[in-house]
Amino acid sequence: MQEFIDFCRGPLFRLTFLVMIFGLIRILILDIWGAVEAYRNAGDKNLAWKSAFIKTIQWLFPVKHVVARRPVYSLISILFHIGLIVVPIFLLAHVQLWKTSVGIAWWTLPYDWANYLTLLTIACSVALLLGRALSKTSRTLSRKQDYLWPILLLLPFATGYICANVTVSPSMYQLVMLTHMLSAEVIFIFLPFTKIAHCVVMPLSQFVMTLAWKFPARIDKKIAATLKKEGQSV
Amino acid sequence: MRNSQITEQERQKAFESKKKAEVVERQHLHVRYHIEDMDVSDRPKRFLTAFAAILRHTNYRFALEHFIRISAKCGRCAVQCPIYTATGDVCDIPCYRSELLLSVYRRHFTLGGMLKGRLLGSGYLTDEMIDEMADTFWNCTACRRCTMECPVGIDHALITHLGRFILSEIGIAPRALVVSTREQLEGKTGNTSAIPLPALIDTLEFLEEDMKEEKGVDIKFPMDVQNAEYLFTPAVSDFLMEAETLMGIAAVFTATGGSWTISTEYFDAINYGLFYNDRILERVILKLYGQAERLNTPKILIGECGHASRSAKQYVPVHCGGKDAKPVFNILEYTYDMLKSGKLKLDPSVITERVTYHDPCNLARLGWIVDKPREIIKAFCKNYVEMTPTKEENICCGGGGGIVSIDEVRSYRTIIGGKAKADQIRATGAKILIAPCANCKKQLRELVEDQGIDCEVVGLHDLIYKAIIFE
Numbered sequence: 001m002q003e004f005i006d007f008c009r010g011p012l013f014r015l016t017f018l019v020m021i022f023g024l025i026r027i028l029i030l031d032i033w034g035a036v037e038a039y040r041n042a043g044d045k046n047l048a049w050k051s052a053f054i055k056t057i058q059w060l061f062p063v064k065h066v067v068a069r070r071p072v073y074s075l076i077s078i079l080f081h082i083g084l085i086v087v088p089i090f091l092l093a094h095v096q097l098w099k100t101s102v103g104i105a106w107w108t109l110p111y112d113w114a115n116y117l118t119l120l121t122i123a124c125s126v127a128l129l130l131g132r133a134l135s136k137t138s139r140t141l142s143r144k145q146d147y148l149w150p151i152l153l154l155l156p157f158a159t160g161y162i163c164a165n166v167t168v169s170p171s172m173y174q175l176v177m178l179t180h181m182l183s184a185e186v187i188f189i190f191l192p193f194t195k196i197a198h199c200v201v202m203p204l205s206q207f208v209m210t211l212a213w214k215f216p217a218r219i220d221k222k223i224a225a226t227l228k229k230e231g232q233s234v
Numbered sequence: 235m236r237n238s239q240i241t242e243q244e245r246q247k248a249f250e251s252k253k254k255a256e257v258v259e260r261q262h263l264h265v266r267y268h269i270e271d272m273d274v275s276d277r278p279k280r281f282l283t284a285f286a287a288i289l290r291h292t293n294y295r296f297a298l299e300h301f302i303r304i305s306a307k308c309g310r311c312a313v314q315c316p317i318y319t320a321t322g323d324v325c326d327i328p329c330y331r332s333e334l335l336l337s338v339y340r341r342h343f344t345l346g347g348m349l350k351g352r353l354l355g356s357g358y359l360t361d362e363m364i365d366e367m368a369d370t371f372w373n374c375t376a377c378r379r380c381t382m383e384c385p386v387g388i389d390h391a392l393i394t395h396l397g398r399f400i401l402s403e404i405g406i407a408p409r410a411l412v413v414s415t416r417e418q419l420e421g422k423t424g425n426t427s428a429i430p431l432p433a434l435i436d437t438l439e440f441l442e443e444d445m446k447e448e449k450g451v452d453i454k455f456p457m458d459v460q461n462a463e464y465l466f467t468p469a470v471s472d473f474l475m476e477a478e479t480l481m482g483i484a485a486v487f488t489a490t491g492g493s494w495t496i497s498t499e500y501f502d503a504i505n506y507g508l509f510y511n512d513r514i515l516e517r518v519i520l521k522l523y524g525q526a527e528r529l530n531t532p533k534i535l536i537g538e539c540g541h542a543s544r545s546a547k548q549y550v551p552v553h554c555g556g557k558d559a560k561p562v563f564n565i566l567e568y569t570y571d572m573l574k575s576g577k578l579k580l581d582p583s584v585i586t587e588r589v590t591y592h593d594p595c596n597l598a599r600l601g602w603i604v605d606k607p608r609e610i611i612k613a614f615c616k617n618y619v620e621m622t623p624t625k626e627e628n629i630c631c632g633g634g635g636g637i638v639s640i641d642e643v644r645s646y647r648t649i650i651g652g653k654a655k656a657d658q659i660r661a662t663g664a665k666i667l668i669a670p671c672a673n674c675k676k677q678l679r680e681l682v683e684d685q686g687i688d689c690e691v692v693g694l695h696d697l698i699y700k701a702i703i704f705e
Contacts (some may be wrong), residue, residue, distance in 0.1 A: 027303060030299070031296075031299070031300055031303070034295070034296030034299055034300070035296055035300075037296060038293040038296045038297075041293055042293065042552070043551065043552035043553055043556060044548075044549075044551035044552040044556050044557075044559075045556060045557070046551060046556070046557060048600070051600075051601065059385060059387065062385065065383075065385070069310075069313060069314070069383065070310065070313060073310075074310075077308070077385075135309075136324075137309055137312055137324060137327065138307075138309050140324040140327075140330065141307045141309050141324075141327065141329055141330055141333075142307055143307065146306075146307050195303075195304065195305060195306050195307075197303045197304065198303070198304040198306060198386050201300060201303055201304055202304055202386050202387060204300065205300070205304065205386060205387020205388070206387055208296070208297055208300045208387070208389075209297075209381065209387060209389040209392070211293070211296075211297075212293060212294070212296070212297035212389060212392050213392065213548065214293070214552060215292060215293060215512060215549070215552050216291070216292060216293055216552075217552055217553050218516065218553060219291045219292055219512060219513065219516065220512075220513040220516045220517060222291040223287050223288060223291050223292075223403075223513055224513065226287040226290060226291065227283065227284060227287050227403065233416065233420060234412060234415050234416040234419055234420060234514065
């Protein structure tokens, strides 16, 4: 068992983490490359950069939008995102692992804060899942991954909380720790290939929207020729 | 936005189809709007061929790639959509509508989708999916409120715009728009309302006489003046239906000594291409720009019309030389400048009723023309009230995206499309509703009539005409 845990903590972690990093870099490059091509093709290159930038900031820190509409849902969603980002990166136990393996360290969350934030993230995850499952509108919109992600994201948080706070037998501890690491590694692998990829490309959205309406010049005849519609009436 | 749905009775009336059963049978398509007869064979294949051709020559692919990566299906857009708020139908949720096209893109134009589709033998585009797109894409009024509220940033309006473009390439587009555009680009009169030039000249001379009588001033509609500062082009329907708006504009130019001209070769700023086909959009833009070049006017000025202004503002630079293209303005910008410079004077004692202002989506949504009309109104209308929400967050009149021109869906427009707007207008208690857009005005007049609201719908220059002071 311990050997398997060591394998998950060592080689498997490195592999899945690299899959995530390179997967996200790939998507970011593809997205930016697509935008650069589109910009090159655009007949009008005068973009509303400033407005797109302001809207990007407003959505990355969506205080304005929480107050404006659907405050409960928005607040839960924001707290969920904060927990997802802050806890794994700034947890003392995680930072210590980085320190011993790579030799780098950074600021960490106080123990109590980490605990509260973990519980909050779990609660938000459950609330979002229930909200999706119980609303007819949301059910119609939802795909499989929309239900699976909150569950998958919940797993490392719940198991991490147990490891840090609950006294269990050593064999049970190992099992929980294994679940903790494996669930995180599954997340790493699927993250760049599903909707969670928005964690890196979402800041580009407002620029994509602005740019997408800047069409290439004179496409009429080209499309007509491809569709063999030259000279056809309207 | 108030979250109140329509009653079952209203629903039946709104969705009542006036189309004959044999037409539906012949066209293999059950949509409320009329379409011209088209090739009904192998529509999925033709749809995909058109989609591929469009992707090849346009910029849509990068945006679709971005959208399929980030689409989170949170449903936040639903509460922003005036159509969904009224119907409660899932197919009217912007995110659901977008997914119709995104799923086709994912399945047929991405490697993963193609492999998965082949392996599972599923997901191939069907006639039923095309039917659903043809229906829901034309339920939307293209107001773009959903786009503003998408947390991950999916432009549902762009996806609907593209969906309509592809559908139109296989012959599915509202007949009302296609027939008007054919007349505009290929017909004898060269405009969407089929107004012959002699009739236009007669109308303008008649208006000039009227203005002389009413104001005691020679107010002219200059025609084909070479080297004038502005080429003025309104939505051509204004010449038939919005005489007071045109008189107001002519009066402003006369009072301020502006240099402007109307072209007799082409005098229609309507661009239905913005609503259903980028190729049409381009052809109309080139036709308009050709007149600015012929008359050597350095600037293009569009009348009180949201979509005509946005299409010219956005697509003259795209198709006519980028930053070197002649700049495009909306008449509200000119009038505002004249007011601020002190050249335009308005009498604040003429309009005493309570007035409110409707922001046309195409002018306000992106923050282009928001405060200027308000400052003009406040300069002479003392009893002014705002709607809620307003400005960039305004609610659509219910006739946007071209559906105002589809007469057979009037009940849909005034019961569903304009429901939220009607509630807004009632709440202001205003007797005059200013809407500086030909489309909005037509829709709002039908809306106040069908919903029994005691309110007169006018253009801003209609009121300016009443209050203008000639010195």
